[in-house]
Amino acid sequence: MSNERKLDELDREILRQLQRDGRLTNVELARRVGLTPPPCLRRVKRLEEAGIITGYRARVDEEAAGRGLEVIVSIEVSVSDLDTLAGLEATIDAYDEVVEFRRVFGTPDYFLRVLVADYAAYEQFQTGKIIGIPGVARVISQPTMKKIKVVD
Template identity: 60%
Template sequence: MDSIDRDIMFHLRRDGRLTNVELARRVGLTPPPCLRRVKRLEDAGIISGYRARIDATAMGRGFEVVVAVEISINDLQTVEEFENAVASYDEVVDFHRLFGRPDYFIRVAVADQAVFETFLTSRLMSLQAVARVDSHMIMKTIKTED
C-alpha cells in the first residue's frame, strides 16, 4: 500500500459515492489505473464495503448511551449466546468485547430515556450472563467515523 492507495481510502471514507472519474481526479490518476487500485483494495479486504451514513436524530434515535457490561458466566457457549443476542438488537449500534474490565462496551441509540430504560431492563439485563451494567449517556459527539 502506498500514498496513492491511502489517498484513495481517504476520499472514499469521506464519500463512498464518488465516481471513479472524480476519485481519479482527486488522487492524480487517470480513471483506469484508479479503478484497478480500488478493485485491488476491495479484493484484499482493505475496502470491505460501502454504506450510507444515517442521521440518528432524524431517524428518532438521537438518545445515545454507552453501556459497560460485565458478565458472570464465561464458558464459551454462554459468551456466544450473549454476544449473538446483543448483536441482534436493533438498538445496538456498536458492540465491542474488551480485554480486562468491563467485558463489553455497547453503544445504544434509541428515541429517548424511557425507551432506553425499557431496552436495558427487558432485553439487556434479562440475559443470563449479565452480572453488572453501567450506563453512560452521551452528552455530545465530538467525532465519529460512522
C-alpha cells in the same frame, strides 16, 4: 494485490476520499487523487479484491431516523462458562438498538453502543432486554453528551 504489497500514498488517499464520500464517481475520485480514471479504477479494484475496501454504505442521521440518543453501555458478567457467554453474545447481537458490540480484555467484559429514540426508550431497552440476560452482573450506562470525532 497480495498481502505483502504495501499501501502507497495514492492508495491511502483513495481510501481517505472514499471514506469521506463512498459515492464519488471514478472520474471525480481520480481528479481528487491526481490520477487519470483508468489507473484510479484499477487501484480501487485492487483494494476491493485485497479486502481492504470491504463495502460501501450510506451514513444515516440517527436523530432524523428516530434514534437520536446514543448510550455507551458497559456490561460485566458473573459467569465464565462458554455456553452462557455465547448465549449472551447471540442475544445482544440480535438487538437492533445495538450498533456496536465489543468484548474487551479486563473489566468491564463488554462495551455496547446503543441508539434509541430517548431516555424512556433506553430504560425500556435496558430493563426489558439487557438486565434479564443470564450472566449479566452489572450494567453501567453513559449517555453521549457530544460527539467529538467519529470515523466510519
